[in-house]
Structure formats: C-alpha cells, structure tokens
Amino acid sequence: DKEKIFEVLKDYYSKDDNTDRQISKWADIIMLFFEIKHGDKVIIYDKNFHVNATAEVIGDYEFDDDFEYPHVKKVKWLKIFDEPLNIKPVKNKLEKHIAGPPTVIKLTKNDWDIINDHATGKNEKNGVIGENAGMYKNLNLILYGPPGTGKTYETINKALEIIHPDNNYCSGKKRPELMDEFNKLLERKQIRFITFHQSYSYEDFIEGIRPESKPNGTIEYPVKDGIFKQMCFEAAYELITTKIKADTDIGYETKKAHVLDKLNTNDFETETASPYIFIIDEINRGNISKIFGELITLIEDDKRFGAENWLKTTLPYSKEIFIVPSNLYIIGTMNTADRSIALLDIALRRRFTFEEMMPDLKLLDEISIDGINLAGLLKNLNYNITALIDKDHQIGHSYFMKLKGLEIEEAKNNLISIWYKKIIPLLQEYFYNDWERLSQVLNKGFILKEKNRLKGNYLCNDIYEIKHFEYDQWEDFKHNLESIMAEAQEYNEENSNE
Template structure:
C-alpha cells in the first residue's frame, strides 16, 4: 500500500485520480504501533528516513489550543527592553517549509522547461505534519479557521484560501523562510492569505479507547482518510515477549489474545482491547511483574473490569479453594494472587 521512504509517484496519482498527499488518521486499540507505522520505511509511511527539516510533530491534549498549534504574539526581552513578536508553532513551521520547497521546485522545473520533471519524483519536497493523539484535543478549537484549508481541490491545493491572522501573515512575509520566495508565494496564494500546498501531508494517530475525550464532528472526520491499524503479532518482536511472574514465564501474545476475547465479550466493543505493543519489556524480551502489574493489570481493572466488578469481570481466581472475584488492590495484598490468575487464565482448555 505504501512506498518506501514515502515516495509519492506523482504520475501514477495523476493517472488514477488519487491525491498526491496524505491527510490520514491512523486509528486502533492502544499499543498497535500507529506511531511506529508512520515512521516505518518498509510497511508504513517511511518518516524515519525523511530529513528532520521536513517533518514536524506535536501531541494534542485537553489544554492544547490554536496558539500552541499555529503560533502567537509573545513578549521577548532584549537587553533592557521588552519587545513583542510572532512566535511560530508546529503548523506555521510546517506550512512555511512546505511552501518554500514547493515553490523552489516549481521555479526550478519551469526554469528547465520541465525537461527534468520525469526524473524528479518529488520525494524531497514532501513535508509531514504529524499529530499524535489527535482526539485528546478539541480539534474545532485547535484548528480554528484552518479547518477550511483541509478541503483540497483537484490539484491537491486547498480548495479555498483563508485570511491569515495579521501577526502570522507578517511573520510569513518578513521573518519566515518564505521571505526568500515571497514573490512566488504572493502570486500563487496572495498576500495575507493561506492555502495548503500539495506537498504538505497531515498524519495523525488516534486511540479508539479515548474517543470520548473530545468527540470529532462528521465535518472534521470526512476531511481525512481513515486507516485502521489492527492488532497483529505476525512478524513482530512482541510475539517473543514473556511475562515473568515470580520465576514463571507466560507468553505475552497468548495473554493478549485471551484477554482481548474477554474484553470483547464483556464490553461488546474492541475499543478497550490491548495492542501488541501496549507494553515494552524491561530488558530483552522479558516483562517484569512490577511493570506488568502497574501498566497492564491496572489498565484492565481501571478501563475494563472496575465498573463490571462481580458482574462478568474476568478479575477472578481460586482463593481459598473457592473461585471468587478480586480487585486490583487485592493483587498487592496477596503476593500469590497474580500467579494464580495467570495460571488459570492461560491454562489449556479441556
């Protein structure tokens, strides 16, 4: 599906009508390797091999806002004086970088009468804005009127331009890297205007278990392509992980597969299931008891079983020769309880 090093075959896209940019949200259960897929040059988008000057990352959170995403007018001390200037943030930096590279290449191709166009795949002008945990922030507030730029036309530019905030517009013209190609930008977009170029890619990740933080409206959702990242151990290091419980080792893969079936039965939803990379080993392929308790068992109790306690919860084991339910706190009161739970959970079915 994806080409190595995120090389975009522009001629193929022209022939098929597919866009030459990515505006995608990768979604799935926690720990399925969504961020890893963005970086993976073999099975993903290949950002690991992209120069640092062409990739920009941010993580949304509940207090994240437009000023943190785009930029804001802020004070700065210079000697004894306090001055004010626009301080660009991740979107502004990615926007300026993308337009500069696009306009430089456009000028270069025009100067050569497009003779070299067939040998220029465009991979070196692609710019990537990566938004981790996109649904943990209020997208409507964060994007503001930039939301309108997400609609692309047949040439993969924004279909509509918007007016930039005056501080942002002044920075683009006078202080950003765009000043070296300002005449070309002004001709293409307009002074004080914003429009996404076709080489600006937006990739985002979303944990399905966190969808309730800030629900996205359908208007925002439809401006992205959605790619589901399934839970899969095939060909991955996580298939080798072992959980060490007081000297006894248990297969992480087998644990995940059994627990995910129970989560689906209990919640009738896949959103809370565990991904293969939900936890990383302490060393080598071994996951320690303390790490497993604090990260995996607490997640299962807090996000899945707590509200279902004694009503179908799979937090149960034989205690004093009687099968009974237990709480997360009980795992610390009874040092043998976790091993009993694992033995019974992973015991071969008869």
C-alpha cells in the same frame, strides 16, 4: 424486470429455505449486473476489501458455460495488481456503501476516482506525489486503535517511506537505523512531531499574539507563527520553481517572505517537491475545531497549494496570506480508548483517511515464558474486555514486545513488572470501582475481597484490592495467568457448542 427475476429465483431457491429478503437481494444484484453497459468502469475486490483489478466493459452480455459463473460481460483489463491493494482506508470517503462480496454495487463517478487513484498510486489532483508513492497518496491519515497497538511506532515507518518512496524502505532495516534517519529528518525540519492536548490552541498551531519583554523594560505583543504555519511555508517554498540563490540555508523568515511575495504578485510556477511530514500524536485529545479553525478546509487534497483548485486565506492576526501545500502530509494517531471515532469532529472525519490498528497477536507468537504463551494470554484478555466493554478498549501487543529475546529469569521479572505497572492500571481505569467486572477479566486470584467489618445497620461496600505477586511467588502468579486463559477457553467452547 425485478419482479419477474424475483419470482424465478424464488421458484428455484425456495427448497433451500432461503428468505424472501435474501432472494430479493440476489434479484437486485442481477438487475445491477444487466445495467452495466459498454464503456462502464469496473473495480474487482475481494471479501477483505482488497482491489484485485480495474477494468472497462467492452462487450454485451454473453452466456459462456466454460466459466464457473457463466453469465459474463467482456472487459478490457486496465490494471491487474500483483498484490491486492486494501481499499479500507478510503471507504469512509465514498458516497456509496461498500459491502462485502458477493454483490454488485453501482458507484458514483467520484467513488471511481477515489478508489482508482488510491489503487493505482496516482494523484491526478496534484503533481507532487511520484509514481512510487502508492498507498501514501493520502495526504491526511489517522492511525486509530486501542492503546499499545504501535500507532506512534508506525507513524515513523510511514513518514520514512513517504520521504524515501523506494519500495519497502523500512523492510530489513533495524530499528536503530530507522530512528537515526528519522531524527536526522526531525533536525532538518522535514518532519515535525507534536502531541495534542486539552490546552493546545490555534495560537500554538497557526499563529497568535505573544508578549515579549524588551531590554528597555517595555513589553511588546508581536504575532508569532505556530509550528504548523512554519512547516506549511517551508514546504511551500520547495514547491515554487523559482528559489533564492544562496550558499547557505536562508532560514525560515526569508523563505516565508519569498513565498508570500510570489503569492501576492501571483507570479509563480510549481514543481514536484520533496515531501514534508507533520505528525500529530493523540490528535483526538485536542479541540480540533479550535486548533485548525477556518483552515480545516485548506487541508483537503484539491484545496492545497499546487493542486488544480487550490485555495488561500488571510490569517486573522498577521493578515498574511496562508496556504497548505500539496507536498505536506499530515499523519495523526488516535487512541480509541480515550475517544471513539464516532465522537470526532465531523469536518475532521470527512477530510482524513482512517487506518485501523488492532492488537497483532502474530508478533507475540514466538514469545513464551515458562509455558505462558503471551499471544494466547493477550487474546483471552482482549476477548473478556471486548465482551464487557468493546473492542476499542483492548490491550495492545506492544506492552509485551520488550520481553522478546530475554533470558527466562529476566523475562519472568519483567512480565510481573509489566503486569502490575502497565496492564493492571489500564484495566483499573477501564473498570473504575467496578470490581465485579474487573474480576471477570483478571480472574479472582488477582483480586482480594474483604467483607466490611462495620457494626450496625449500614449499607457498606466490601473492600477490594489487587493482590500482588513478587518474583519469588512466580508459580502462583503463573497459575493465575493460566486461569485467565483457561476460563476464556472454557467460555468459548461452551458458546461454540450451543
């Protein structure tokens, strides 16, 4: 019983200044360990939330002092991963909270299915994804992070690796080669790319009534299919076993009619099909509830056409049957400086896997301009921003990536341009009219302050403006960048000594 375990632990560990709360936590872990029984499934993960193996318990408790941790239960290894697999992308879908080790967590059957499917690269709910799909079994994915962290850049890589499931398709290929392949797939409409904005609507996305002028001067109001509806029918056509025989491309309307005919007569079989990718840039800028409407349910993995529990609906304008096929991947990007994940529509959050993309300083390690290490500069800038606002408003590495490989004089000129045209405007937006906090980030050498000269007893603000350094003032510009780095370093050292 837990009370007895707690007392034993307290007697043993009390000399080490451990709190009752900590000892109680250890007692909970021990209780859960002894509850594990023959036939239970086990997931082994590390402090980075990487799955190392999955197993099944096949024995009772044993004490074996040959092991560093002698309290053991024998297991049969179901899968041992050569490269530990990250389970962070599916954490938000789990019913139980996954804490960092050392701990024991009792998961639900649904949690096991989610993690095991993700870890093994299988999707038992639909037969569309092949064995090599691995981490891309998630049909709905959002890449989120601060501006400039390469979210849109990464959607292209992910799209290509889904369509070409060979291991590491993008590895070793130069960017122009990848972009050529991406553009070919855009032309073939196997990939679609759109950007959400405030005025984007259900009518643009699914279907809507659009006025159309006729040669005789009359105006008609036909129902026009939106871009997402078009791609759903294109992808669904590939899923249906029976195709229309033709020597040339039969076109969207013919494919759509064929799919609708099969759905209406319930006369179809599905097969493994080529993946289609729908990329939504800046997904959080649109009104998700209005754009997706009632179709938000249909994008769930097990509600898609081709899955075991697939659903269909009837659209309000055309009265046509509509489905979302299981070979259609949705990849979104989200700028957290615009909007936090916490503010996203709950229905959307529940149906998407989220993958965080933060500034990657390693990509800047080798870029140094006249002694200015860009990785160090960005690290210190972001430290200040995080302290004053939060980590969602950091500055991404991609702003500086174009400086890589440039000759020294060209690099200096471009760095000044990036600083004043990209970095400063972004910071001014973050700290709008708050010059005191902006000066804490930038260093006072980049900010000019002038006392107001109005006479009389007025409550007037001082006048601030950004100080611009031209190319021939490089040494002054460099000195102020170094000051940003030095001040942050001094602050870090002071805190570490407290």
